Amino acid sequence: IGNSQQPEHDVLVIGAGLSGCYSLYRMRELGLKSKCIEAGTAVGGTWYWNRYPGARFDSESYSYGFSWSPEVLAEWNWTEHFAPQYETEKYLNFICDKFNLREDIQFNTRIQSAKFLDDERRMWEVTDTSGNVYTSRFLITAMGVLSNPTLPNVPGVSHYKGEAFHTARWPKDHVSFEGKRVGIIGTGATAIQAIPEIAKNVGHLTVFQRTPNWAIPLHNAKISPEEMADIRAGYPEMFEKLQKTRMCFIHDSNPDSIWEASPEQREELWEHLYAQPGFGMWLSNYKEILVDHKANDLVSEFVAKKIRQRVKDPETAELLIPKNHGFGTRRVPMETSYYEAYNRPNVRLVDLHSTPIERITEKGLRTKSVKEGVEGEEYDFDMLIYATGFDAVTGAFDAIDFIGTDGKKLKEKWEEGPKTYLGMTLKAMPNMFMVSHLPSTTADNSLGLTANIWLYQIMGPHQAYGNIPRSIEFAVDWVSNCIEHLHKNGLTRIEAREEGVKQWTEHVHQISEGFLSNEIDSWMTGVNKNVAGRQKRIVARYNGSAVEFRQRCRDVAARGYDSFDLA
Numbered sequence: 001i002g003n004s005q006q007p008e009h010d011v012l013v014i015g016a017g018l019s020g021c022y023s024l025y026r027m028r029e030l031g032l033k034s035k036c037i038e039a040g041t042a043v044g045g046t047w048y049w050n051r052y053p054g055a056r057f058d059s060e061s062y063s064y065g066f067s068w069s070p071e072v073l074a075e076w077n078w079t080e081h082f083a084p085q086y087e088t089e090k091y092l093n094f095i096c097d098k099f100n101l102r103e104d105i106q107f108n109t110r111i112q113s114a115k116f117l118d119d120e121r122r123m124w125e126v127t128d129t130s131g132n133v134y135t136s137r138f139l140i141t142a143m144g145v146l147s148n149p150t151l152p153n154v155p156g157v158s159h160y161k162g163e164a165f166h167t168a169r170w171p172k173d174h175v176s177f178e179g180k181r182v183g184i185i186g187t188g189a190t191a192i193q194a195i196p197e198i199a200k201n202v203g204h205l206t207v208f209q210r211t212p213n214w215a216i217p218l219h220n221a222k223i224s225p226e227e228m229a230d231i232r233a234g235y236p237e238m239f240e241k242l243q244k245t246r247m248c249f250i251h252d253s254n255p256d257s258i259w260e261a262s263p264e265q266r267e268e269l270w271e272h273l274y275a276q277p278g279f280g281m282w283l284s285n286y287k288e289i290l291v292d293h294k295a296n297d298l299v300s301e302f303v304a305k306k307i308r309q310r311v312k313d314p315e316t317a318e319l320l321i322p323k324n325h326g327f328g329t330r331r332v333p334m335e336t337s338y339y340e341a342y343n344r345p346n347v348r349l350v351d352l353h354s355t356p357i358e359r360i361t362e363k364g365l366r367t368k369s370v371k372e373g374v375e376g377e378e379y380d381f382d383m384l385i386y387a388t389g390f391d392a393v394t395g396a397f398d399a400i401d402f403i404g405t406d407g408k409k410l411k412e413k414w415e416e417g418p419k420t421y422l423g424m425t426l427k428a429m430p431n432m433f434m435v436s437h438l439p440s441t442t443a444d445n446s447l448g449l450t451a452n453i454w455l456y457q458i459m460g461p462h463q464a465y466g467n468i469p470r471s472i473e474f475a476v477d478w479v480s481n482c483i484e485h486l487h488k489n490g491l492t493r494i495e496a497r498e499e500g501v502k503q504w505t506e507h508v509h510q511i512s513e514g515f516l517s518n519e520i521d522s523w524m525t526g527v528n529k530n531v532a533g534r535q536k537r538i539v540a541r542y543n544g545s546a547v548e549f550r551q552r553c554r555d556v557a558a559r560g561y562d563s564f565d566l567a
């Protein structure tokens, strides 16, 4: 521990995923005494914990990788257009080896509380769950947006005696499905990746679906060495482009209006996009589809038609087609033979709307009847898989007692949704920076609400979202430039102002107006029915373009951070 006036560290980073590792790299580059604390046994964050079958990117691998190291770009080869979990985990380990980052990472350590000490000492006192205390001038939270898994709020979860896994806590050891009766709860982006993989090797798989999602084909493929050489040669151009697109994806936005296209032209565009790899159907669609119910109905009907074509049993197909939300208004899962999995004789879909889960039992689970003529059933399983998602965005913050200068816990202050300045800083939490939370996307309605704005809302509270590593790089660079500025000017305290937080939060709310997604429950609107206090929709994300978000943050830096209180 440092002495009572001087902290032990200049910078403490919480989390050793993509954002934590890059933060550590940059802080060490500045010559600051830095330490990173990680709950897991190794680096990787999302790509360490989510090792369930089928886990992979749905942004193009080369567009997801870091851009800041020419050596890494020159040496690392991606082998698939959408890399699987293990390849990404290996990638981050490769970076940590290369820059010796691991020597400053402490594993197996979970942070419990973080308190800003009085203004004289100007440091954070951080305590882990074993009671060890760390002091640091600056605190960087790099805990991820989707890092706090949740189990279903049904009785009996602890009673089940068979093998049970949450997809975000998947074991490192091989899990065999051979000949087993497996039940999986959830049909979000995770389950939609896992189900076809599990179905290949399982005795019997029962999928419990509450809300169906509009999934579209990923069209993954291997990358040959020749293709990788071409990708590498195109890196400068590609990264430049990613700085210009609203969501930092390689997919171009589409300025065209659906109302100026004939039915044949629409069909032609949608067939083309449906056959494209990646998020094109979501990001390169007509500009109205995420803001205009009528436009959204048309594209939803196209995707419904595809589901009907691909699923042989008409009743199952109808259950898989969302009826209460339109295409793209929730996070669009990307799939590889997901719909075809239901054509296998050993896969069954159970609709939880007609028979909700009553309880988890010792042997499996029991559903109950809520509709006349549809009976509940008793299911026995050898394995139960919870693909039930996360307490997203602010969940990781709620799991730690952050206490600022006003003595209040952050969790209490964010009950009505996060309030941030630039999505990276907070009032009453001096010297704390958030680099991987939901960046509130700054959608600018005056530009016209285009399809691609919405995705932005994913990273940290109120930060620009989209292709997450692009947002991470920007946030980490902005924070390190800020810390460097403070250091050079002999400043040891920075705090967002009430006025700044108010304006930013209003801006975030204002730019999110008009999106159909605001009318839908999902983790992106902060709703998690399994968590008390997460029943109400909030504006957690920044719905504007990354381009504008960055410009606003750069302007603040260019003015010498004069919108902050500095001392």
Ligand code: NA7
Residues within 6 Å of the ligand: 146, 151, 152, 153, 154, 185, 186, 187, 188, 189, 190, 191, 208, 209, 210, 211, 331, 352, 357, 387, 388, 389, 390, 523, 529, 530
């Ligand atoms: P999601 O997208 O939050 O999906 C969780 C799924 O689990 C979803 O289908 C839920 O149904 C279902 N769920 C949750 N609780 C229950 C209960 N109690 N009973 C039945 N079904 C339940 O999480 P994912 O892990 O799939 O994806 C998260 C993100 O990770 C993803 O968007 C990517 O960005 C990466 P519901 O929809 O709530 O009715």
